[in-house]
Amino acid sequence: MAKLSPKLAFDAVVWLLLATMPFWLDRLGGYTQLGSQILVMALAAMALNFLLGYTGVLSFGHAAYFGLGAYGVGMTIKYLAGGTLSGLLVGVLVGAVAAAVIGLLIVHLRGIYFAMVTIAFGQVFYFIAFRWNTVTGGDDGLSGWHRLPIDLGFTSLDIVKSQTAFYYFVFVFFIIAVAIMAWLLRSPFGRTLLAIRENERRARFLGIPVDRHIWLSWLISCFFVSLAGGLYGLLNNFADPHALRWDQSGIFVIMAVLGGMRSFWGPLVGAAIYVVLQDYLSSLTQNWMSFIGLFFILIVLFFPRGVLGFVRRRLAS
Amino acid sequence: MSLLRIEEVCKNFGSLRAVRDVSMTVQTGELRAIIGPNGAGKTTFFNLISGFLTPTSGSIEFDGQDITPLMPSRRVSLGVARTFQITEVFPELTVHENLRIPVEVAFGHRLRPWLSRQGDRKVRDRVDELMEMGGLTSKADRLVGELAHGEQRTIEIMMAIGLGPRLLLLDEPAAGMGDQETYDIARLIRSLHHDHKLTIVLIEHDMRVVFNLADRIMVLAQGTMLAEGTPREIAANDAVQAAYLGTAK
Numbered sequence: 001m002a003k004l005s006p007k008l009a010f011d012a013v014v015w016l017l018l019a020t021m022p023f024w025l026d027r028l029g030g031y032t033q034l035g036s037q038i039l040v041m042a043l044a045a046m047a048l049n050f051l052l053g054y055t056g057v058l059s060f061g062h063a064a065y066f067g068l069g070a071y072g073v074g075m076t077i078k079y080l081a082g083g084t085l086s087g088l089l090v091g092v093l094v095g096a097v098a099a100a101v102i103g104l105l106i107v108h109l110r111g112i113y114f115a116m117v118t119i120a121f122g123q124v125f126y127f128i129a130f131r132w133n134t135v136t137g138g139d140d141g142l143s144g145w146h147r148l149p150i151d152l153g154f155t156s157l158d159i160v161k162s163q164t165a166f167y168y169f170v171f172v173f174f175i176i177a178v179a180i181m182a183w184l185l186r187s188p189f190g191r192t193l194l195a196i197r198e199n200e201r202r203a204r205f206l207g208i209p210v211d212r213h214i215w216l217s218w219l220i221s222c223f224f225v226s227l228a229g230g231l232y233g234l235l236n237n238f239a240d241p242h243a244l245r246w247d248q249s250g251i252f253v254i255m256a257v258l259g260g261m262r263s264f265w266g267p268l269v270g271a272a273i274y275v276v277l278q279d280y281l282s283s284l285t286q287n288w289m290s291f292i293g294l295f296f297i298l299i300v301l302f303f304p305r306g307v308l309g310f311v312r313r314r315l316a317s
Numbered sequence: 318m319s320l321l322r323i324e325e326v327c328k329n330f331g332s333l334r335a336v337r338d339v340s341m342t343v344q345t346g347e348l349r350a351i352i353g354p355n356g357a358g359k360t361t362f363f364n365l366i367s368g369f370l371t372p373t374s375g376s377i378e379f380d381g382q383d384i385t386p387l388m389p390s391r392r393v394s395l396g397v398a399r400t401f402q403i404t405e406v407f408p409e410l411t412v413h414e415n416l417r418i419p420v421e422v423a424f425g426h427r428l429r430p431w432l433s434r435q436g437d438r439k440v441r442d443r444v445d446e447l448m449e450m451g452g453l454t455s456k457a458d459r460l461v462g463e464l465a466h467g468e469q470r471t472i473e474i475m476m477a478i479g480l481g482p483r484l485l486l487l488d489e490p491a492a493g494m495g496d497q498e499t500y501d502i503a504r505l506i507r508s509l510h511h512d513h514k515l516t517i518v519l520i521e522h523d524m525r526v527v528f529n530l531a532d533r534i535m536v537l538a539q540g541t542m543l544a545e546g547t548p549r550e551i552a553a554n555d556a557v558q559a560a561y562l563g564t565a566k
Binding site (some may be wrong): 192 | 390393408414476
């Protein structure tokens with residue numbers, strides 16, 4: 001147990017920081033909405049990393065399911081007079097169903113071929129959102145809706161005006177999603193994913209039907225990315241076609257690699273760095289993306305295991 | 318009783334006929350060695366048995382069931398396990414985890430999102446048993462990628478044993494090993510065969526291992542079967558001497 005305790009301590013610190021973020025972020029020059037954005041992006045990056053870091057499968061198309069989540073929630077509220085939760089449910093289901101069907105078509109592919117096909121399918125959704133002006137708002141995005149208070153029966157939760165309440169609304173979903181992913185990774189099923197990542201041939205000849213397990217991992221990953229996308233829509237009261245585009249998929253990959261894709265919390269760290277840098281740099285210069293790019297190159301060159309991977313190595317040695 | 322019956326299998330890669338009309342019957346409890354010069358088609362033949370490749374023609378029967386069209390994972394669940402010529406393990410996982418994965422597959426847990434305390438204990442007990450058999454207990458928490466070649470080979474064999482196979486296919490288990498390691502691995506194989514009554518088919522270049530362990534030997538050369546018999550018969554066979562052993566000496 002002595003070996004486990006630094007890891008447990010680290011987990012505790014992460015949870016504590018996340019749970020208290022609205023109380024200290026302002027003092028560091030941030031604002032609560034930025035905190036919510038970090039959580040949402042971290043959830044997306046961690047969900048991507050379920051597939052990338054723990055199954056060894058690279059997707060450049062996760063933005064499609066992120067975007068479907070956002071449009072799902074937006075359209076449900078705007079056109080179907082749905083509530084916040086029912087909208088979120090629709091967004092997640094739409095994303096998951098799309099992922100399930102597309103997954104069936106692509107799980108037999110590997111490496112760069114898999115990545116390319118995920119981009120291609122992602123772009124299909126992007127162009128639908130981009131072109132179908134009357135329904136999706138086209139290039140302008142889907143606006144004219146906003147998140148609604150949550151009716152809990154005995155009281156109603158005002159996540160509309162209170163950014164703090166919304167932060168904790170997102171945090172609840174974050175906890176559930178992250179707990180499920182962590183749980184799955186420690187299960188027999190999770191170990192079959194590690195086996196596939198480590199050595200696909202060996203996994204196959206240990207009796208693991210590799211394609212089927214990759215499909216499941218892909219589906220779980222896309223499911224939680226859709227959830228993140230739905231929360232992202234609610235955060236901005238807006239669904240943006242660029243959230244579906246392949247460069248957004250690339251951003252998720254960057255977050256995971258930046259933070260360290262072999263560490264469970266790596267993508268969270270990567271997402272936090274990315275979101276904060278973006279927020280800070282974009283207020284200084286229009287060319288903020290070049291600076292993030294430069295930063296990313298430096299990290300990959302000097303800390304190939306990401307920020308958290310580097311820290312962990314340092315602590316271990 | 319025959320456990321494995323292979324009838325006239327052929328495998329062509331384009332115009333190359335890697336395996337030509339090879340038949341082989343392995344009895345339950347037998348240890349069969351396949352030998353032959355490089356390029357004789359031994360590994361291809363192995364790949365046909367384990368399902369890595371499908372034969373161009375011919376059939377493979379395991380325990381009375383035609384397994385020719387089955388996927389590798391189905392063959393594993395019927396009881397066919399294999400190792401590879403180049404060690405195939407999970408380098409960034411610990412010894413315990415490497416062995417745990419096949420045990421969980423064998424126990425039917427591979428899709429389970431959780432295990433009961435009791436189920437977990439059963440898995441751990443089996444993994445401990447395997448580590449002990451392979452002499453790996455002290456290395457349980459080491460990453461497999463950090464261990465010596467010989468230990469990795471042993472782990473690969475124990476992973477296959479973890480599946481609870483009825484037929485174990487070993488592709489050059491002593492490849493790249495020193496004398497001591499070869500001796501250890503031969504002893505492990507003998508113990509699996511004698512004490513655990515496992516049916517084993519192995520490919521091996523080290524003739525000491527082959528002639529010490531095998532009940533029967535099949536000699537392949539240029540994709541066809543040159544001879545088959547007991548170690549004594551094979552050692553006395555002129556065609557084998559000429560084609561293989563003679564050149565090796």
